Amino acid sequence: MCAPKFRAVLLLTAAFAAPALAQQATIAQGQQIATQGTLQGVAACVSCHGAQGAGNAAFPRLAGTGQAYLQAQLDAFADGRRKNPIMQPFAQKLSATERIALAMYYSQLPAPLGAPxxxxxxxxxxxxxxxxxxxxxxxxxxxxxxxxxxxxxxxxxxxxxxxxxxxxxxxxxxxxxxxxxxxxxxxxxxxxxxxxxxxxxxxxxxxxxxxxxxxxxxxxxxxxxxxxxxxxxxxxxxxx
Ligand code: HEC
Ligand code: HEC
Structure with missing residues (x-):
C-alpha cells in the first residue's frame, strides 16, 4: 500500500517526467542509436530501415516522418499496444528518453526524393x-x-x-x-x-x-x- 502523501509525489513525478525527458533527449543521441544500436541489445536501426531511414521493400520508411507519430509508434511497440515480433523487443529495450531521441532524429532526416x-x-x-x-x-x-x-x-x-x-x-x-x-x-x-x-x-x-x-x-x-x-x-x- 502506498501512503496518500507518497502517492501524491508519484503523481507529481509522472506529470513532470515527460517534459524533463524531452529536454534530455537529443538528435545526436538518436543518431548514435540509429547507427550503432545500444549495449542493451537494440540493433542499429539502419540495419533494417536503411542508412538514411528511407525504408525498402521489407521495412517502412522513417525519414521525414512526423516526430509525434514516430514517438507514439515506438511507445506503442514498447507497451505492447502495437504488436510486431521484430519491433516490440527493440522498443522495450529503449528508455523513454531514447525513444524520444530516435523520433527527433528520424523526423528531421530529409524525406527520400522521388517524382514531383x-x-x-x-x-x-x-x-x-x-x-x-x-x-x-x-x-x-x-x-x-x-x-x-x-x-x-x-x-x-x-x-x-x-x-x-x-x-x-x-x-x-x-x-x-x-x-x-x-x-x-x-x-x-x-x-x-x-x-x-x-x-x-x-x-x-x-x-x-x-x-x-x-x-x-x-x-x-x-x-x-x-x-x-x-x-x-x-x-x-x-x-x-
Ligand atoms: C531487424 C529489423 C529492424 C530493426 C533493427 C529495426 N526495425 Fe523498426 N521496424 C521493423 C519492422 C519489420 C517494422 C514493421 C512493423 C509492423 O509491421 O508493424 C518496423 C517498424 C518501425 C516503426 C513504425 C513505422 C511506421 O511507419 O509506423 C518505427 C517507428 C520503427 N520501426 C523504428 C525503429 C527504430 C527507431 C529502430 C532502431 C532502434 C528500429 N526500428 C530498428 C524492423 C526493424
Ligand atoms: C481523416 C484522416 C485520415 C484519412 C482520411 C486517412 N488516414 Fe491513414 N492515417 C491517419 C492518421 C492520423 C494516421 C496515424 C495513425 C497512428 O498514429 O497510429 C494514419 C496512418 C495510416 C497508415 C500507417 C502508416 C505507417 O507508416 O504505419 C496507413 C497505411 C494509412 N494511414 C493508410 C490510409 C489509407 C489507405 C487511407 C485511404 C483509404 C487513409 N489512410 C485515410 C489519418 C487518415
Whole structure:
C-alpha cells in the first residue's frame, strides 16, 4: 500500500517526467542509436530501415516522418499496444528518453526524393483504377474521405501526425489496414484510421496498397521536426 502523501509525489513525478525527458533527449543521441544500436541489445536501426531511414521493400520508411507519430509508434511497440515480433523487443529495450531521441532524429532526416507531385497527382483518375480513386477521391457514399485529404497529395505525409504512405510496400500497408480492422494496432489520433479501415473491403485494401507502394516518395509538405505540433512546424519556414 502506498501512503496518500507518497502517492501524491508519484503523481507529481509522472506529470513532470515527460517534459524533463524531452529536454534530455537529443538528435545526436538518436543518431548514435540509429547507427550503432545500444549495449542493451537494440540493433542499429539502419540495419533494417536503411542508412538514411528511407525504408525498402521489407521495412517502412522513417525519414521525414512526423516526430509525434514516430514517438507514439515506438511507445506503442514498447507497451505492447502495437504488436510486431521484430519491433516490440527493440522498443522495450529503449528508455523513454531514447525513444524520444530516435523520433527527433528520424523526423528531421530529409524525406527520400522521388517524382514531383505533379507526376503522380493524376486529374484523369478513372473509377476503374480503384486504388487511385479511393486515394484521391474517397467514397462519399460511405462517408469515406480520400486518403490524400489526410496523408497529403501523393502520400507525402502532413505535419507531425499524418505519416507518409508513398513508397511503403504492399505487404506493409495491407498489414496495417488489416491490423486496424482487427483491432491489433492502436487507434492513433481520434481513432481516424480504424474508422477509415472499417470501410475498406479486402479488395479496396489491396487496391490502395498497390497504389501507394507504386508512388515514388516526395518530400513531406512541411518540415516535421521539433515540437510535434504541426501548426508550429508550419511557421518554421525552410521548405525545400
Ligand atoms: C531487424 C529489423 C529492424 C530493426 C533493427 C529495426 N526495425 Fe523498426 N521496424 C521493423 C519492422 C519489420 C517494422 C514493421 C512493423 C509492423 O509491421 O508493424 C518496423 C517498424 C518501425 C516503426 C513504425 C513505422 C511506421 O511507419 O509506423 C518505427 C517507428 C520503427 N520501426 C523504428 C525503429 C527504430 C527507431 C529502430 C532502431 C532502434 C528500429 N526500428 C530498428 C524492423 C526493424
Ligand atoms: C481523416 C484522416 C485520415 C484519412 C482520411 C486517412 N488516414 Fe491513414 N492515417 C491517419 C492518421 C492520423 C494516421 C496515424 C495513425 C497512428 O498514429 O497510429 C494514419 C496512418 C495510416 C497508415 C500507417 C502508416 C505507417 O507508416 O504505419 C496507413 C497505411 C494509412 N494511414 C493508410 C490510409 C489509407 C489507405 C487511407 C485511404 C483509404 C487513409 N489512410 C485515410 C489519418 C487518415
Amino acid at each position: 507531385p505533379s507526376a503522380v497527382e493524376a486529374p484523369s483518375v478513372t473509377r476503374s483504377d480503384a486504388g487511385a480513386w479511393l486515394a484521391t477521391r474517397g467514397r462519399w457514399s460511405d462517408n469515406l474521405p480520400a486518403c490524400a485529404q489526410c496523408h497529403g497529395p501523393s502520400g507525402s505525409g502532413v505535419g507531425a501526425q499524418f505519416p507518409p504512405l508513398a513508397g511503403l510496400s504492399v505487404a506493409y500497408v495491407t498489414q496495417q489496414l488489416q491490423a486496424w480492422k482487427a483491432g491489433t494496432r492502436p487507434p492513433g489520433p481520434l481513432g481516424l484510421m480504424p474508422a477509415v479501415a472499417s470501410k475498406l473491403s479486402d479488395k479496396d485494401v489491396d487496391a490502395v496498397a498497390a497504389y501507394y507502394s507504386a508512388l515514388a516518395t516526395v518530400p513531406a509538405q512541411a518540415p516535421v521536426q521539433g515540437t510535434g505540433n504541426a501548426l508550429q512546424n508550419n511557421t518554421k519556414g525552410a521548405r525545400p
